[in-house]
Amino acid sequence: MKVKLLKKVRQRYSITHYPNGLYLDTEFYNGPQTLLEDNTNDWKVKMSSLPKEDAYKVLYTIMRNWIQKDYGPSKGRLKKLTAENLWYKK
Numbered sequence: 358m359k360v361k362l363l364k365k366v367r368q369r370y371s372i373t374h375y376p377n378g379l380y381l382d383t384e385f386y387n388g389p390q391t392l393l394e395d396n397t398n399d400w401k402v403k404m405s406s407l408p409k410e411d412a413y414k415v416l417y418t419i420m421r422n423w424i425q426k427d428y429g430p431s432k433g434r435l436k437k438l439t440a441e442n443l444w445y446k447k
Contacts, residue, residue: 366424369397372416374409393420 372393379390381404391412395401403419405412 362428370395370420370423372413372420374412379404391416395423 370393372391374389374391376389378388379386379392381392381402386404386406388406389409391405391407391409393403393405393416401423403416405415407415
């Protein structure tokens with residue numbers, strides 16, 4: 358990922374673990390909770406009550422999907438094309 362995009366993503370999204378529970382809006386969710394939130398959009402919030410490591414894996418894949426929808430799919434590096442002559446022209 359490019360450095361500028363990585364900085365934007367780190368500022369925009371956060372995954373936070375709350376071991377004792379969580380107040381979200383006016384409701385209290387008891388027990389360990391892990392929260393994925395988009396800091397620029399209040400409607401993008403996902404919560405998981407799985408164990409910390411499992412919740413991180415699930416929420417991280419959701420966050421990657423959000424990033425791809427917002428910033429476009431990753432093109433990756435271009436492959437270098439190689440060619441091999443099998444028969445020569447005269």
